[in-house]
Amino acid sequence: MPHFKNALLTRLDAQSKELIAVHLRTAELKHGDVLAMTHQRVERVYFPHSGTISCLVELKNGAAMETGMIGRDGQYGGGQALDQKLSLNRVTIQLPGTASVMDADQLRQAAHSLPALRKVLIDYEQFFLAQVQQTAVCNALHDIRARMCRWLLRVNHLAGPDFPLTHEFLAQMLGVRRTTVTEVAGDLQRASLMSYNRGRLRIEDLGKVRQRACECHEAVERNHDLIFAL
Numbered sequence: 001m002p003h004f005k006n007a008l009l010t011r012l013d014a015q016s017k018e019l020i021a022v023h024l025r026t027a028e029l030k031h032g033d034v035l036a037m038t039h040q041r042v043e044r045v046y047f048p049h050s051g052t053i054s055c056l057v058e059l060k061n062g063a064a065m066e067t068g069m070i071g072r073d074g075q076y077g078g079g080q081a082l083d084q085k086l087s088l089n090r091v092t093i094q095l096p097g098t099a100s101v102m103d104a105d106q107l108r109q110a111a112h113s114l115p116a117l118r119k120v121l122i123d124y125e126q127f128f129l130a131q132v133q134q135t136a137v138c139n140a141l142h143d144i145r146a147r148m149c150r151w152l153l154r155v156n157h158l159a160g161p162d163f164p165l166t167h168e169f170l171a172q173m174l175g176v177r178r179t180t181v182t183e184v185a186g187d188l189q190r191a192s193l194m195s196y197n198r199g200r201l202r203i204e205d206l207g208k209v210r211q212r213a214c215e216c217h218e219a220v221e222r223n224h225d226l227i228f229a230l
Contacts, residue, residue, distance in 0.1 A: 012116050016114045020102070035076060044077060051094070
């Protein structure tokens with residue numbers, strides 16, 4: 001079934017899959033689509049099959065910075081749906097793809113009667129919090145070249161080595177000026193780590209990207225493996 005291209009949904013037992021499948025629908029996620037605004041009630045829960053979702057913290061001057069990325073290994077809205085909380089960030093589609101979507105009220109009701117569903121939602125919320133904390137440390141302590149390579153590793157993990165991206169959007173994700181992104185991207189291209197042409201970025205040497213990345217991507221992966229092994 002298409003819904004179980006999402007890693008969290010595949011973790012469910014057969015009975016839970018059968019019971020929630022009737023409430024899931026497939027939706028196309030387009031770049032720039034807004035799934036939730038800051039302090040808005042979460043109405044739907046998204047389980048991506050492809051593409052990536054970005055959670056952005058907004059400042060009064062209009063600036064915004066990514067604090068977490070969600071892809072086929074996770075979901076957005078499940079934690080808020082369980083206890084009817086508001087979104088604390090603006091949540092947008094970073095890379096286009098598809099997702100299984102469920103109304104928040106239906107998911108909350110299902111989670112109350114399905115322990116397996118409730119567990120994967122709670123586990124993912126713990127992982128996502130760990131990812132946000134790691135991102136905060138990374139942004140504060142690591143240089144922009146290492147951070148960009150860390151970001152590329154995360155996108156590669158979720159969406160593969162080739163994806164549409166503008167320098168302007170990447171600058172927002174990393175919280176730096178566009179000119180800084182252009183300079184660093186140029187350095188990475190000259191070192192044959194990546195290529196950029198007509199709005200598409202391609203990772204050319206994943207090994208070299210790993211060598212130049214900070215420790216944070218590996219830390220996020222370790223947290224994921226630890227949490228979901230329990």
